[in-house]
Amino acid sequence: MRSMLTGLCALLATALFPAPVSADNPIIQTLFTADPAPLVHNGTVYLYTSHDEEEARNFVMRDWRLYTSTDMVNWTDHGAVASLKTFPWARQDNDAWAPQVIERGGKFYMYVPISVAGSPKNVLAVAVADTPYGPFKDALGHPLIAPARDNIDPTVAIDGDGQAYLYWGNPDLWRVKLNPDMISTAGPIVKMPRLTDYQEGPWFYRRAGHYYMAFASTCCPEGIGYAMSDHATGPWQYKGSIMDHDKRSSGNHPGIIDYKGHSYVFGFNYRFNDAQTREHRERRSVTVTEFHYNKDGTIPMQPWWDTVGVKQLGTIDPFRRVEAETIAWTSASDTSASGAHNWAPGVRTAKGAAGMYVTHVLDGGYIIVRGVDFGTGAGKSFDATIAAATGGGAIDLRLDSLTGPRVATLAVPATGGPETWRTETTPLARTRGVHDVFLVFHGKPGEPLFNFDAWQIGTARGKPRASR
Template identity: 60%
Template sequence: MNGIGIGAATAILCALAVPSLARAQNPIVQTRFTADPAPLVHDGVVYLYTSHDEDDATGFKMLDWQLYSSTDMVNWTDRGTVASLKTFPWAVQSNDAWAPQVIARDGKFYLYAPISIAGRPKNVIAVAVADKPEGPFVDVLGKPLIAPANDNIDPTVWIDDDGQAYLYWGNPDLYYVKLNKDMISYSGQITKVDRILDYQEGPWFYKRKNRYYMAFASTCCSEGIGYAMSDRPTGPWTYKGPIMAHDARATGNHPGIIDYKGGSYLFGFNYELNFAMTPMHHERRSVAVAKFNYNPDGTIPNLHWWDRTSAPQLEALNPYKRVEAETIAWTSRLKRDQDRPYDWAPGVTTAGDAKSGIFVTTTKNRSYIKVAGVDFGSAGAKWFIATVANGLPGSMIELRLDRTDGPVIGTLPIGETGAPGVWQERQTSIAGAIGTHDLYLLFKGSGDRSLFDFDHWRFVQ
């Protein structure tokens, strides 16, 4: 998988420098470009499905769908690729892995995605099924669920209280159909919805407190996020205004809205990582999140733009249990070539295979991972243990609190790790890790190569 990435103090000073829990740093994924967020709450976890813009995309270049998960809304764990165009071998294998959504029903998980087939019109909606949120998702129809039409993109699905499921989709017009209980077929006619003011694409359909909501990307270009409400799952829909106004910094947007642990959250995307690399606009998007409160009448306030809103960390991270190395609040990006000022190499990226699962790779010198709101407790940590592979001589992890130049609590030598692909544990003593802090894992070594692969870590008291 390709992606982008980006002196010691005393124990007393470390204990005094305890920050409050963090806020999400938008965009919340920096190891690759992500778009079209589709959050799903299941068994106390937020599973965030996204589309994926390739690193070299100028227009839309999208081949697969990614998954991230969180229980605190700030630290996100990379769960890898859950499906791709290859999941649907009858589809055109080009660049059309566009906006997905996943929903759970009766112990199964259903992924709806717009893809292309040969001919005109070419846009269809496909469905794949899995036994777990992280997949693997399998094509069960061998053909489209929704037959070809030019408007067939951006599916959104909701199961009402009476068990009836509805599938909406469309750009620039909005359509719906009633799904059967098997979730892979439908009954009745496809219905075109009366025009909703400012609607463009990217619908997100859901119900909350007996009100139905249709959020959407507002009229291009530039796009914002608008929404409409109804007393019925099929409308009529009444436009309620912007959740985020049209903004010149974005030619696109795409909402996903959930309630989680007593709060309400809007997901969308911005282009901040693209513009950190180049002044040119490319379709290289990055998912962001914001917490909000509904108004007493059920309407949604205007959140303006991602630079004015975010989401607080819901709970501290426990460092004394296994933490996947790909659990990240923020990671670095490093410039590769001074003669090419807008060409950047990954600071940290992730990869995966069937044997090892997802792990951190491309750990270059001075790149780092930030893990937010780590609770070391009043007794503090005594040891740090990491599982690594493919280490180079002289490589190490420097552990700092609160900042990249914050207090050093320990340094873990990695060095050579033997045979390629063989995971080994390394450990080092820790001093000064007391209370709640942001943890920075800085990777150190020589040369411009990746220093080691990094699978998981934990502290010991």
């Protein structure tokens, strides 16, 4: 697979984020992401997204991505789990729009809108996988829902009686029942009565005896509205805005979950695009905020997406392998208003023989992992799995800020190549309690330094672990 990134996707200029960095929204900084579709499964949040390509001005979207978290703050990048190539009968250069994934019977079903070459109309397709990590495979070899102009933004849920429903549409909302196999329909497609302020991006779910239909509200700009019902099939009663229309975002797309006793709404904004260029380009960034339902089940109005993010649920155990692509925040700068690239410092993520890893590491770049629990101070070493064609790079481990205490510095030697992996170790100063970890990279300015696969805190000094 080609590199996940063609660039670190227009992050804000470093000057906008003086150390220590406290902003954790948008939650993905290594890529432009949109159309968040969170799924809670076995104690983990699986966040599926669409992906705006770096060169996009209008919508340029070719694959679907996955990020996971168990604390809502640190997100692990799993790369593309499906793409237009998953559906070889579809148009291959564009139109990988908003997905949603649901589990049933131990399998995972991804519903996506795509287009067929030579047709101005979209179809809905379905892919299936044995795990939430994919890879997803075309389940039918043809569309699930035949071409129509309204066929975008599928959302799916299974009612308490086992009946699954698929909703979708812009500017109208449509509904059909799914058979238990989740890849065929039962009965007619029904056009729903027009909902107040409805535009697109429906998100259908059931909670505490209520049925909800959240959606992107009338364009443009779009906010997030919602309706409620006593039945999975409606009728739907408009309840108002979850987030008001805001000129800072021409689009929006809700995804709503409960996780570990908290309620969250995901969406997106254009913050990173706007930091890079004054030109409005369809390059979006997924965001999240926590909210609390009212006693009657209604949802209070939320402020526009802020930069603070949500509170962390739990901590990271550094005594077990931590993937380098597990990130709360990472750095880059691009001060060009034209959109031309001038990256420094920064990191990218890629996929190769080692699985996902951090690449294009530059001098001065950094990764923040929040809420790392060092316990009572048993850690003796900082171990990192790296690959480098040439030596001379280094990783500083600092606590709580870019200028916080430096508790380890690991020199990165030449390992024989950019995918010749070796685990190096260095002493760790006595470190106790819970800290935000700043992994800060150093080396020859302006040149990619090394690739970075994982890190861990060791409890006994000794020889480096065996190479990969």
